[in-house]
Amino acid sequence: MNMLDDLLRTLDQMVNDQFESVEFKTFLGVALTLERGRFYVIQNALYTSNRRDCWGYVQGGAPLEVKKVIWEHESDELVNDPRAGMDHYALTVKQGEVIGLKPEDFEKAEVPSMVRACFYAWHHVALRSHWLAAYAASHMLERRNNGKIVKGGGMSYRVGKKFENELGINLKRMISLDVHVVADTDHSENISEMFERYVKTSHDCELVLQGARDSMAIDRAYRGALGYYMEQIK
């Protein structure tokens, strides 16, 4: 097995392991009510904004060829995803209508303290790490959403299914979650190709793994925090 295959296999194992963590199990185990669903959708919009921050920082630190790949990636996210006919933030806001949210609900939303700490932690990794680590850190969140890699479905798929099973809202109507089921599969594959170009040594591997580990740890803390706040909504 060559070094790159071994690395990619490890990354696949890491994203699968996320769903076995106590934080993910707690989050995915919280029964959805309409209010909890609203909280989640608003928080997801804030998470999307944080992703845009981090990918910008990663673009800043990456080599030119990688910058171009990230720029293309941000086209779907920031400007217009042809799958949806709008950018991903607008998509999340639009999705909110299904559960009675208005654009103002997103504008006035506050970032809860534990979530804020996670957002700052992701900023820190994106800004202060070697570019390969920073790139891997952002990539892993899309890999963790890739249903081709994660057995039982990625995060968007599982959350979408909760809305369907617990609130009776068909996944197709949860347009942001539905688009991300496909978009993050494409994104994680396109972004992953860059590892083939730039991971040449065991040191490069270690940088990727460090970024991946850091990001997955923050992701667990983030999901744990969401689960905690959702449980407070009675």
Add this chain to the structure above:
Amino acid sequence: MSNAANGLESMWEELVGLCNAQFESAPFRRLLGVKFSQARAQHYSIQMAYYVQNRRDCWGYVQGSAPLDIKKIIWEHEEDELVGRKSEGKQDHITLAVKEGEVFGLTAEAFERTAHLEGGEVCFSAWIRLAQQPWLEAIAASAILEMRNSAELIRGGSLSARIGGLFERDLGIPMKKQINNAEHVVMDVEHAHLLMRVARQYATTESAREAILRGARASLLIDRVYRGHLADLVEALP
């Protein structure tokens, strides 16, 4: 006119004044006083490609910290710079810089193997540090360099236009063959307005306008140091 509108106008005037003053500084005078040989033009051209790469670093960081609506404006800006307007058949600016090198007798490999100017590297690090400051300061630091290159704002011509004029005078290379310089002469007029678009929406307080001026001043200071290093480089060549 409201206080905020007055403040915005006077900030804009100050920014334009600062950009024009660059051309009166000793480093700019030295650089623009150089008589270009082919070797000097070659090395200048290569170092400017590295400068363009540093701009891409900085704009990425600024995009990261800016609000969502401003991220979109920066993303569009980076289309011209990083990938080119494909719908108009335009190439990205790094490719343009390398292609322009051909008229000075440069190959693509020359851009890969030529060492970065040491003083330039220090300036690039300083610009990156500015790009990681709070976003209004950071965006001003990057946008001011395009204002300084706007023919509309700079009396006597932008930096790209003036350098292009020197290449034409000293080497007989017409501006239209300097495809990178020619592109920037046009493009930076458009890009120069980015900062005002941002300021109209976000520079609504005195402290916000001060942040913009602080970022712009710091960047222009680095710009003067950088141009001084470029002048050292080309003056040392035959």
